[in-house]
Amino acid sequence: MSFQSLLLPLILTAFVLVEGCGHAFDNLERRTYTPSSFNESSDSASTALQKASPYIKLHMKDGTLALLDSWSSDRAARSIAGKGLLYSAKRDTIGTGAFSVGLDSVLIIETNELSYSNTESALTIFTYVVGAVAAFCITSPKTCFGSCPTFYVSDIDTLRPRAEGFSASIAPSLEATDCDALGDVPLDTRHVTIEMRNEALETHIVRSVNLLAVPKHEGSSIYKDNKGAYRECYGLRPPVRAVAEEGDCLAAISAADNRERTRHADSTDLAAKETIELEFESVPGDTSGIVIGCRQSLMTTFLFYKTLGFMGKDVGQWFAEMERSGANEPMDALESLLGGIDVFVADSAEGWKKAGSVLEYGPLATDIHLIPLPPTAERTVRVRLELTKGYWRIDNVNLTRIAGAMEPLRIAPASVSRDGVVDDIARHMLADPANSLVTKPGDSYSMRFELPDSAKNFGLFLESRGYYLEWMRESWMTEENPLALGEILFDPASALRRLAPEYARTERAVEAQFWRSKYAR
Secondary structure, eight states: OOHHHHSSOGGGTOOOOOOSOOOOEEEEEEEEEOHHHHHTSOHHHHHHHHHHOSEEEEEETTSOEEEEEEEEEETTTTEEEEEEEEEOTTOOEEEEEEEEEEGGGEEEEEEEEEEEOSSOOOOOEEOOOOSHHHHHHHHSGGGOOOSSOEEEETTTOSSSOSEEOOTTOOSGGGOEEEEEEOOOOOOSSSEEEEEEEOOSSEEEEEEEEEEEEEEOOTTEEEEEBTTSOEEEEEEEEOOSEEEETTEEOHHHHSSSSSOOBOOOOOSSOTTOEEEEEEEEEOOSSSOEEEEEEEEEOTHHHHHHHHHHHHHGGGHHHHHHHHHHHTOOHHHHHHHHHHOOEEEEEEETTTEEEEEEEEOOOOSSSOEEEEEEEOOOOOSEEEEEEEEETTSEEEEEEEEEEEEEEEOOEEEOOSEEEETTEEOHHHHHHHHOTTOOEEEOTTOEEEEEEEOOSSOSOEEEEEEEEEEEEEOOOGGGGTTOOHHHHHHHHHOHHHHHHHHHHHHHHHHHHHHHHHHHTOOOO
16 A cells, blocks of 8 residues: 555545534444435435434545535435535545535445534544454454455465455545456466455445456466566576575575565664565576565554554544645655665676666555566676565565567456356446446455457456545544654654554564454355
8 A cells, every 4th residue: 555545535435524513522423325225215314314414425436526515315316415515536626516416426425424422522433343353453453454355266265365456546536457467377268257355344446357368378477567568478587595684585585385585674663674685597588587476564554554543533634635735745755765675686887776666555465576677698697675674575586588578458257246146237337437336345246257269378467446445443543643643744754763663562463363354244
């Protein structure tokens, strides 16, 4: 997850009601509805909701957002009317005043219901969640599973996701396309079945899911490079030497075997760097590249939830203002301090020369990256990786020969099923750019993709587009601290030093807790 993306638009998952009425209230409950479920509610339920929730948010299919008060619904006309503001997909204000919105143009409806008390108390923002997982996430919110939709290749691995979709897209204004390599997938038949799950306390709005099949020759592999090109490569040569702070790490990073190399974060500075020195025997050909399989650690999750806590009861107001003003600079500075995995290659004339960087957000699925290297006549290729300590889990680092660029075939699902039953409506939603498939915790969809007969071998990638809304937990709001928030925004280097001891105390336990908290029915 990108800090820049995480801290701009949370207004879209929870907003503060700031009408100056002077009431103190205990809880603000966020509910989401589909247009159909909203329109099918009874007259009494609709009237009660208008009284309990004076504000309503309408997320449109085109990405715009209407924030209305003094609203009313007309079930016969299938519309909602009220006074308020209309925002573009980038959250610029494009209209004010009275609006009437047809439900056919609405994707999700959000309401907030207030409970008042006679005593002053902090604003809490949450969604009702049931089951043991909910209780766990309330008591241990900084280790609660989440990030985005997870994708599994049926009949191969149903425990660890092969891909995770649009990890940094936590709001409509940040809707994005994500593309993940699926790795080696046996093709005994001409079809591939992908299972998409919502395993977190989130609402997922999935615009599309496509399989990218890249034709390749026998004995080759397809990798996506840091410029977005799909390159046909031959062979994966492991390093002959790999040395890091802990000493020899050759066994951990020589092969894509889920035996990850990782280190604990620095206990005094979360931005502290480390290096890994590698040596390879050169491969034949003019162009070679470094293949890196990796995923992020849970440090990003920890920092995200700490920032929410520091915002406290004003979380919605903070994010609304930051999104409207486009104030990205503080988050850019924090992101720059943490960074990605920088790849350097030894150069006899210039010393260490930067070849490229790897930066893929998300702690769930290992992704595969290709960084092309400049041509060399040396028999030994020396590579240095520079990265934030404890921020990355590296599965493999290999040298490969790059043969050329290939064009992918984009394949839409031939069929979509839910709970073993064909769901043509879901398939239509994913095929229509004007619509989206909305999933809630525990939802699972199986998608069957038909491969063409024109080629025998493919490199497979999963392309998904959409965004998701994080379900807020009450305990995130108990650490309100404007001074600590200001430090994160305006002096992130100091914040990363101050938060390092706390993260160090919990780091060793969070991994197992994180995976145990996956939501399932």
